[in-house]
Amino acid sequence: MGRIPTAELSRYLLYGQLSRRGCLRGGITRISTTSALRQSRFFSTQIDTPAGAAPANVPLTPLRKELKEQAKALKASGKKKKKNSDNQTVPGWELTVGIEIHAQLNTARKLFSPAATSFNDTPNSHVALFDVAMPGSQPLFQAETLIPAVRAALALNCTIQPISRFDRKHYFHWDQPAGYQITQYYHPFARDGRVMLYARDGIAAEDGECIEIGIRQIQMEQDTAKTTAVPGNVHWLDFNRVGVPLIEIITLPEIHHPATAAALVRKVQMLLNSVDACVSGMETGGLRADINVSVRRVQDIATGKLGTRTEIKNLSSFKAVEDAIIAERDRQIAILEAGGVVLGETRGWSLGNTETRRLRGKEGEVDYRYMPDPDLGPVVIGEDLVQHLKGTLGVLPDAEIDELIELYGLTTKDAMSLIQLDNGARIQYFYNVLDSLEERLRAAGSASPNSDSPAGQRHALLAANWCLHELGKLTEVSADLGMTPDGECNVPSVDLAAILFHLHRREITAKVAKELLWAVFRGQIPRGKVTQAIEADDLWFNELSEQDYAELADKVVEGEDKVLAEFLRFKQGKIKAYPQGKLMFLVGKIMRAGPEGRMDPESAKRVLRDRIEHVYLPHMEGQ
Template identity: 50%
Template sequence: MLRSCIRRGTLRSISVRRLNPAIQFASHAFSTATTQERVPLRKQLKQEAKSLRSHKKQRKEDEEASRQEWELTVGVEIHAQLDTEAKLFSRAATSTSDIPNSNVALFDLAFPGSQPEFQIATLLPALRAAIALNCEIQPVSRFDRKHYFYQDQPSGYQITQYYEPFARNGYVDLYNYDGIAPEDGDRLRIDIKQLQLEQDTAKSQEYPPTTQLLDFNRVSHPLIEIITMPQIHTPATAAACVRKLQSIVQSCGAVTTGMELGGLRVDVNVSVRRRDAAAGQHHYNGISGLGQRTEIKNLSSFKAVEDAIIAEKNRQITVLESGGVIEGETRGWTIGSTETRRLRGKEGDVDYRYMPDPDIPPLIIGQDLLANLNSTLPTSPDSLITLLVGAEHRLSIDDAKPLIELDDGARLEYYHDVVETLHTLQADQDSTSRAGLGRSVGNWVLHELGGLLTKSDRAWDAEIVPAQSLAHLIDQLQRKRITGPTAKLVLATIFDGDRRPVSQILEEENLLLRPLSRDEYVALAQSVMALNPQMIEQIRSKNQLGKLGWFVGQMMRTGEKGRVEAPKAEEILRELILGSTV
């Protein structure tokens, strides 16, 4: 419409009401400014920034007020694709990246006469997840049919475990370092009602306006569904719970990929009720007195979980405060939206017509299998954090968490390789000298090497800077044979492809530290100070000690490359400027 009007020269005839609201606002502001008085742009920007801050403050106050009057309750359901080679009830491969409809068995298409063949190997990653989530493994479990008619499910039902799942009564502990809301304290335990095995559906691809294609490669891909109890009362904690559950099932090798690649999908059940009102009659997973819940389907990121819950909570409060009633329904969420949208009425147990599947025998799990899996389960994320922040490694929480989470554990493995090599190189040093090696390695792996990866936009690869090279570099730095800037320079050189040994680079490039004498430090400091007498006076009269760092930088720049050590330079500067080495 707009393009055709431009061609016809009739742009002025377009009604402002039909333009984007932002354009309408800008047009009004321009008109007002031209007819009344012109507001300087800088002043206008300041006014807008002030208005935005005021709006954010008001929103925060409203959020706090609503939290005092209304209680939010959230339950989480996670569907995670298991890491298996075959599908749940057929021998077809589970690869979803192959040509569409190339990994499909007759049973996947509900071909008449085809029968399900439970693939025993699919049970192993599911059991690892259940054990990692502290569940009680049921010795006998059974499969059920969940009936619904939709194009992505050719048989007209989904095979799941509704009545007798393979695992029950688990829990996950959330800590303040997991990102839970401050009002939830330092630690919170969320109970897990059950874990159940079920088959995935086909993948739908829409081509508007009327075409929809189906890829049956995903049909019968093994899933576990993790169902938590409705014990979450803040959006931030709900997102933290999903993040923690993903971290756990990834760390034990149960799943293929996380939310970012579509291997994990989340549904959330949301309800609100007045804190001082009489409890209602609704219940969910055995907890009564909750408000009427709605379900938000297929959330695909942690931010989407938090944003969708906030939007749905606000919608429900608005409806209830205006005298309306919350309907039990399924709702959707689009990233970037401010409101959830209705998809359909919420089906209940009766709608799905659950029934035991007559074609699949009971699943019997022996104690010997569980004992073996228990003994081979990897260390949990919480145990790893405890180890990394403990006396052996001394990392901060802020470093320990990303070290565990980055690159599916590959960064943590690299860190351990560097630490192990460095401890061998430092075997001749006393225990006090080696006490901080873990923290130092963590800094180089995460920040220095991580910074180079970010700047170059390269994916993680342990061979970019071999662990042995980084260990030797840190060893040279610890022994004070090179300075910090020199170490960073050599790291960048190796990162760019130089495969010479660290010792050879240092020797051939003349980078080994040749310490300056005290007289040389004094002379260098005095030459720098002579050029900036006013700054020296500010340090002395106004105690602006932060400017000492500037002088240190000047000494390192003007001094001979690789010979000026920052701590010694500062010591001399303090002595000359302040008459003290303290």
């Protein structure tokens, strides 16, 4: 192949014009260069339809319809799909999984150019000459990208290497204009990490209470262009993403259950978010996973030799990780049991599928022609920088979850939800609300909790419940709470704290508190004016007296002899369980019979239970 003239390269990189001469002649790829596409700042790639393929104008089937059709076909076949929790092992076989996780670093600049990292700006508006491999351009390592990378490696308990180097990984694809990707294959910046997974992280029951997964290495590398498929076999290319800094986290092949693999990816995302190393999570495309899967017979474990592995590329959800591993494991076992041979290949997975699909043969080290990058020197990381970053990591998720459970009395599920929601911003919002609430309680001289709750937990549980569940209900009408990394949203933390302060002191009812929350969310109450709004509309809780509750209780139990008989049977030992349902039935009658806005269910229940034990039952026994 002769030299390609610079003018030809320029036409390809800037305008999408690709020569049909030489080794590219007869290829299947052609670049659309209409002025309309150029004006939109997108590069467009159009793929010729292979012979025998469906025509381009065939209407696409909606995903929801496809899933329904697949469910019908599965039902018609008489096969039952196992629940994942019951499908972690196959008798006689061992599954082995290794994972490669790609995460986008939280930086302002790209890895080898000063262009800004942008995800929502005009396509192709942040592209430096080196990003599109303009002849004569050189990579310039942006030192600031190293900070979040090292923080991520420390959170994953890795050893930071004092010297690391960059390599070129060669392959040709339209999303990689240089024809190679710069990565750290031979000399990564971090090695020998580990991640502890616990039962609360969602690991398979077969792994017990905890399991440690080793990390072989973490390497820095550049991202490719963003490809967007549109009708008509056209693919749009946005080079804003070219050169965006990534880290690739490579685990050891120590995972043997699909649920544990999904739990590991979820845990890694949580750790990266906790140290502010990455821009977003799996649900928004900031983290992607490639899964390596192999199986072997149990009797072959002693040999130490693993089965032939296949790679499943670009899984973009935790459920996809687990489902794809199960499907590929079952496929490989079926091949081996039939006497076949598992081929080393790269496979794909789509939402709703029951099988993986072949993409291409598996590339190896020779195929990529790894070589040291001659344009980049070694990266030297000083021990002083490592120690400084280690000292500023803060509290990592496992320690924080333990604190939420032990100090504040949260359930494990609620503690983990607070940590994971909004990329870690929800837990910061909780702390902001709690701090403001406790400040109000101290000022009012009522910071002590109820005597029937552990010290310091009642108001914290109240804040956690509202930050999770009541705030979550707002998302039913608005997909975005406007949550910021510093823990603020469309409901200012000081306003939610004001609502909870009055609710905690029983100055307003739960119903009024929820109405105030919605009013704040809709902007109907100015910031910091919650108390004034309660005062203006006279929403204060003027609760009934003990005598009023007792009179209502006497009224509603009239004619409920059968219900009261259940309490008598419990007292006499004829039934073991206290008739809680009957009690709540009577409480409901009291709440409906009393004046709206002046009653508290807990007070009604307490008075009713007292009268059942000391008035109604003694009366029934005396008859």
